[in-house]
Amino acid sequence: MKRLAQAADDGLTLKSPRMLPVWRVSLMLFGLLIAVVLGYFYWQVRHLQQTFMMHSLEHSRLLANVIEQNARTAVLSQGAIEKIVHIFLGNSARFVAYLEAVEPFSSDELAEFAYESGLIGIRVIRADDTEVQGPEDAALPAVINCALGTGELAHFPEQNIYAATVPLINGKGCVVTGLESAAIGRINEEIGLNRLLGSLTGMAGIRYVRVEENTGRDPAAVASGRASPDDHPHIRLIRDGGETIAESRIPFGNDILVAGMDTSHFMARTQQIWLEFFFFAGVLAMLGISFSWILNWFQGRYTAHIQAVDREMADHREDAALGRAAAAIAHEIRNPLNAIGMGLQRLRIEAPGLDDEYRDLVGTLLQAVQRTNAIVSDVGKYARPPAPSFETVVPAALVGEILQLYRRKSTGQSVEIIQDLAFAGEIKADPQLTAQMVENLVKNAVEAQPLGGYLKVALSRKDGHAVFTFENPGFDLAPSDAARIAAPYFTTKARGTGLGLSIVRKIVNAHHGHMAFAVPEPGVLRVTVRLPLDPRNAETDA
Numbered sequence: 245m246k247r248l249a250q251a252a253d254d255g256l257t258l259k260s261p262r263m264l265p266v267w268r269v270s271l272m273l274f275g276l277l278i279a280v281v282l283g284y285f286y287w288q289v290r291h292l293q294q295t296f297m298m299h300s301l302e303h304s305r306l307l308a309n310v311i312e313q314n315a316r317t318a319v320l321s322q323g324a325i326e327k328i329v330h331i332f333l334g335n336s337a338r339f340v341a342y343l344e345a346v347e348p349f350s351s352d353e354l355a356e357f358a359y360e361s362g363l364i365g366i367r368v369i370r371a372d373d374t375e376v377q378g379p380e381d382a383a384l385p386a387v388i389n390c391a392l393g394t395g396e397l398a399h400f401p402e403q404n405i406y407a408a409t410v411p412l413i414n415g416k417g418c419v420v421t422g423l424e425s426a427a428i429g430r431i432n433e434e435i436g437l438n439r440l441l442g443s444l445t446g447m448a449g450i451r452y453v454r455v456e457e458n459t460g461r462d463p464a465a466v467a468s469g470r471a472s473p474d475d476h477p478h479i480r481l482i483r484d485g486g487e488t489i490a491e492s493r494i495p496f497g498n499d500i501l502v503a504g505m506d507t508s509h510f511m512a513r514t515q516q517i518w519l520e521f522f523f524f525a526g527v528l529a530m531l532g533i534s535f536s537w538i539l540n541w542f543q544g545r546y547t548a549h550i551q552a553v554d555r556e557m558a559d560h561r562e563d564a565a566l567g568r569a570a571a572a573i574a575h576e577i578r579n580p581l582n583a584i585g586m587g588l589q590r591l592r593i594e595a596p597g598l599d600d601e602y603r604d605l606v607g608t609l610l611q612a613v614q615r616t617n618a619i620v621s622d623v624g625k626y627a628r629p630p631a632p633s634f635e636t637v638v639p640a641a642l643v644g645e646i647l648q649l650y651r652r653k654s655t656g657q658s659v660e661i662i663q664d665l666a667f668a669g670e671i672k673a674d675p676q677l678t679a680q681m682v683e684n685l686v687k688n689a690v691e692a693q694p695l696g697g698y699l700k701v702a703l704s705r706k707d708g709h710a711v712f713t714f715e716n717p718g719f720d721l722a723p724s725d726a727a728r729i730a731a732p733y734f735t736t737k738a739r740g741t742g743l744g745l746s747i748v749r750k751i752v753n754a755h756h757g758h759m760a761f762a763v764p765e766p767g768v769l770r771v772t773v774r775l776p777l778d779p780r781n782a783e784t785d786a
């Protein structure tokens with residue numbers, strides 16, 4: 245406070261520093277943080293996608309190796325089966341040829357032998373080009389004869405027949421044996437590529453597997469040994485029936501192996517990452533808004549504090565200037581006013597020969613001197629900061645005394661005084677300043693009603709405070725202007741300094757109290773003063 249007073253004496257003004265909008269800085273920082281988090285989550289999604297695509301491609305390569313190995317195994321198995329069939333048919337034919345050399349077969353004997361051996365039929369073509377077949381209705385085409393070549397296995401897919409020929413022992417003619425190939429075909433289908441591709445579909449996250457012809461190969465590139473785009477493994481994400489599938493294309497011999505991988509786990513993880521991001525970003529946004537609001541609130545309080553200090557500095561500067569002016573006025577004006585006043589009084593006393601007109605003039609001059617002296621006194625009171633000396637005061641008694649002093653004046657102006665002094669206790673206050681406060685309020689209320697009215701004075705106790713209430717008509721300003729009447733030099737009277745309520749406010753502030761103005765109804769002013777029961781405790785708490 246001394247520093248403020250010194251600054252006021254030096255004519256300085258404390259100005260509010262230009263504050264940066266910290267809430268905007270906070271929002272920008274949190275926005276930057278959200279952008280960084282977004283970048284991190286985006287990188288995480290991209291990394292997850294790359295990892296998934298790499299694993300899917302490796303999985304597809306593994307599938308290609310498995311399918312290729314299975315194809316080789318199928319080829320070897322098919323060769324082994326055909327070799328076994330060849331041996332079986334050849335041995336059966338040689339055995340028939342041996343028995344034919346001992347004793348020629350009849351058709352029924354060949355049918356019985358075929359049935360026992362599991363053959364569909366046996367045909368013996370003798371040297372004289374005669375044939376015997378058993379059973380006679382065996383589905384051995386006519387093309388199956390000695391012209392097939394001995395020691396070879398013939399396959400007729402349309403008739404589902406494997407056939408083999410063996411020459412007769414005398415070297416002329418041959419024995420033809422036939423076996424149904426349907427069962428062998430089923431075996432080949434079970435170990436074939438199509439069966440494998442069908443069994444792989446739906447296993448271990450595989451949606452489909454197929455082999456396509458590599459139509460994208462450039463014949464010129466193939467001839468020159470250059471690779472075409474489809475000769476390199478690659479993978480991509482495609483939409484299929486509302487689902488996302490990772491489709492890989494891997495060279496498979498001269499063809500392309502196409503494998504579609506299930507992405508449900510990858511898509512669920514991606515969705516989880518984005519949900520985590522939105523949740524985290526939402527939390528950051530809420531924190532950013534909260535912190536920005538808190539910072540803005542603190543900045544507002546700080547700015548209000550700076551403005552309050554600025555106003556306090558201005559008040560101190562004004563008080564200092566007014567104090568100097570009051571001292572000058574008291575020194576330069578009061579003494580001449582006293583001399584004039586004493587001269588006029590002496591003139592009235594020692595000049596009995598003055599007629600009535602001059603006596604009235606002297607009385608008017610004395611009243612003007614008294615008003616001027618009162619103005620100087622009010623300015624001095626306002627300029628001097630009140631320094632209360634706290635003693636025990638009974639507010640009800642003090643208010644009663646002041647009202648008694650103004651009883652005659654209020655009666656003369658037809659102002660009815662209504663009092664409700666419900667609080668009869670004691671407070672710690674300066675008796676002189678408290679009396680001056682009450683007197684100024686009563687005086688102001690009575691002078692505001694020159695044509696009559698009323699003055700309601702109430703005294704109560706609430707929340708550790710003594711509450712003084714003064715209510716009177718005669719208020720001609722708008723309700724929004726009620727608080728202005730306590731400003732220095734503000735007055736609506738033809739005569740007056742406008743310092744009465746300002747002095748009251750200074751006295752209230754010196755007692756750590758509070759003063760408020762209200763307009764409960766048009767034309768009626770209510771002044772409420774709250775003084776703590778013990779201002780010293782209020783000062784300690786503050």
